[in-house]
Amino acid sequence: MAPVKVHGIPRSTCTMRVLAALSEKEADYELVMVNLMKGEHKQPPFLALQPFGVIPVIQDEDLTLFESRAIARYVADKYQNQGSSLYGESVTERALIEQGIEMEAQNFTPAGQPIFYQMVIAPMRGTPTNEAVVEESLIKFAKVLDIHEERLAKAPYLGGESFSLADLTHMPLTHYLIGLPKVSDVFRARKNVMAWWERISSREAWKKVTALSA
Template identity: 50%
Template sequence: MAPVTIYGMNMSTCTRRVITTLEEKSVPYEVVTVDLSKGAHKQPDHLARQPFGQIPAFEDGDVKVFESRAIARYISNKWASQGTDLLGKTAAEKALTDTWVEVEAQNYNPPLSTIVAQKVFLPMYGQQTDEKVVAQETEKLEKVLAVYDAHLADKEYLNGSSFSAADLSHLAYTDYYVNKGGGEAVLKKYPNVWAWWQRISSRPSWQKVSAMY
């Protein structure tokens, strides 16, 4: 099998979402670095792959896909018969997986990504954290975490009893939040969420990907 190609950066949360999916599905891949600090994402060759000048972009032969959740879904569908089943076996499991992928994108990610930007990425580039923004977004995030905690009260994973794309989609930003953004204390206030995080972050795929940076 010829390797697929990801155009991105190892430290990018969205790039990590795609790489983790490939690891779970046992699909060979290569990563071509697109250095945001040098403006490589705004150059014509990358804009031909990703017209909005973002990362990652993905190529599988003649197939070109961008947007990390769409890429992950493509990988999960094309290589459905190998590696981890990330979509769900029954119609109900698939619907629940899709639901929580959407919840992550629409409810979980907005406050969390803002906090991580403030606590991790801005200081990385010599800029100052705005603690007022962090406090506001943490309040929003905790309302979301309360919903997750109730949902996970009788479940090991978001779609029920099996690890899926829904869980995987949470890994990259939550890892930055817990390990670099001071978020461990917040997650521990929600015991079902914390237990779920311990389960999903211990997977070999994520251990490998998180060690890349």
């Protein structure tokens, strides 16, 4: 079986989401670097794979698939019998994992992404950080983390008793946010969230992903 081709870059949050799933599953993959500086993602060869012009996209035999969370689910399903279990066993377990993924996609990331953009991406691009956006987003983000804190008081992982895609989808953005001034305080004030992050970020599969962009 040919390795899965992942078109992306190892420091992009959405690419990391896919790499984390592959790494947890001990699946073979080949990273095909996309040169964002040269605008490769807006050129026809890339657009033929990913019409929105954003990374990542995978090619696995005849299948071309984009959207990082869809790819992570596909990896979890395809490699069901190898590596870590990521997607539950029963219909109910899977439902709670899906709820956790959607908490990330619909709440955690919409609140946290503007902070990441303003504090990490804008300075890289030579644009000043919009402090008003950071402050406003931090208030929203803290409220989202309150809900995570409450859930993690009842179970060690966001999908329940075991590590799953619900946790994994949160990891790339958390990796960047947790070390930033001010944001770090928001995390540190929530002990269950901190203990959860210690637990999940010390996984061998995750260390392999972050090593790629270290």
